[in-house]
Amino acid sequence: MTTFAGLSQTDLYALAGAALFVIGLYGLITRPHLLHKVLALNISSGGVFLVLVGIARRVPGPVPDPLPHAMVLTGIVVTVSSTAFALALAKSIYTETGHAVLEPDDLEETGEVSRG
């Protein structure tokens, strides 16, 4: 198994996955725009899937463990559906309030005009 700076391939994938998860978490908390929040969650789920793909490589031999792959595939299906749903919800909120944020009242009070 290839190594880099003493880390196995699995470790590298797991670390990259964890980093993506945290980046997404940061985006979810700091970005007010709903589209950003939904995308941030997508980045986080990408991170989780990367960890799973890395774990699949832990078994010895040329063939990776199929079980984490099955989990990733199912996870992708779940994420696609929930993203589509979240986007539809964000769009309804935009239609209803004129803003795609969770607290449109705050925006109107401060007179901020960042729409859409």
Add this chain to the structure above:
Amino acid sequence: MAEWVTTHLPALVILVPLTAAPLAFLLGGTLARPIALLSALLSQPLALALAFTVSAEGGVRYEIGGWGGPLGIDLVADGLAATLILVATVVGLGVTVYAWGYFADRERYRYFWPLWLFLWASLYALFLSGDLFNLYVCLELVSMAAVALVGLSLRRDALLAAMRYMLAAILGSLFYLLGVALVYAAFGSIDIATVREAVRADVTGQAAFALMTVGLMLKTALFPLHFWLPPAHSNAPSPVSAVLSALVVKGSFYILVRMWVDVADPSFVPGSAALLGVLGASAIVWGSVQAMRQERLKMLVAYSTVAQIGYLFLLFPLVAGGGAAAADAWVGGMFHAASHALAKAAMFLAAGTVLARFGHDRIAGLGGLSRRAPVTAMAFALAGVTMMGLPPSGGFVAKWQMIRAALESGAWWWAVVVVAGGLLAAVYIFRVVALFLGREGAEGEDADVDAGRSPATMEWATLALALAALALGVLGQPLVELIGVGAPALVAGVGP
């Protein structure tokens, strides 16, 4: 036929609402309601049969399609799962009967029926899941259906509450899934029974449990991660609020119980039990105080849910020591889950009748409700008896068992929390009940417009659920026995 049903019972339990859901969607219109009611009625004998089978055989394991692990999906039922399925079935029937009247001629709510049936099927699947990844899928299914139901009215506040709920739910699921990945890395399996055997002190495994717990705390709305619950539960249509507070939060709590009582015990991550207990105690105080300050009935009931969720988390420190105390706490915790589900559903349904009747739920304007809607006022008060934990309700048995467990294990401070929580609940419930019984308030005259009709079935379904919560206290012995069937080793020795 009977034998075939018995063999495939766990699958059938899920398949009934799962088949009814797309039918209610496709046939829609006037057929959706009868389909839902038929499904609700069919679920009753199936859930009972499952409880009897679990009692007789000490547990059930069913391989879907005969594939078996690790790639196939196994359904597993023990006393805990069968108990929660029974609770979901009874609450589900009550809510379905209520919703029949509530959504009678509201075209805008036509998607309630398929979504509710999907939610119902997903809850069954969750309680029956035998592996951690399947639990993740079921959690997501439950959340998606629940979020859609919250936003059903398409009103501005409901949409915003749904979005907030959605983001919290997805984040919670991702934390959980990351934990599942690490469990697989640490123990080489995601099958609950296999992980139970393999679990050992291991940094990856401990990190996995911590991540899963954070995600599930967010989904169960444990203080201080409860921010999404009050808006979501109070802005949803009332039958939906009832299901969310009664059943949906119990779904993620159920997984926490599986993890910390069944698969591992709280000593697996030192300090975890105390932390969960302290957060639970904080939830009881914070939720109750907030409930007292609310001006709208549905917000009061929603904050009461935040408080009552706190009791569920006292389970973890109380079972941590094992022995007789753990056995008492186990019964107490599960009784609390069951009686809160029934009583809280009744409270939200009562609030829904108030809304349908008077077009508002401002507490100050509800004076004299006991004369205008006596059955609903009665149902609310009886549900309040369970919420406060007064005898002879199911809530009393739950609190009694928890106090006993606390005293037996020498951790008397948890008993103080339980008693204090009951007193706090009495404050916010008596405030409402006193108004109901009192004279019509200042707003009484103009509020007394009887904006809408509310069929008698709504009021009686509400009362039936409140009475069921009371009956648990008197007739709860069979449930105590069911809770003990195949109980985890930590709390084994649960008996009559």
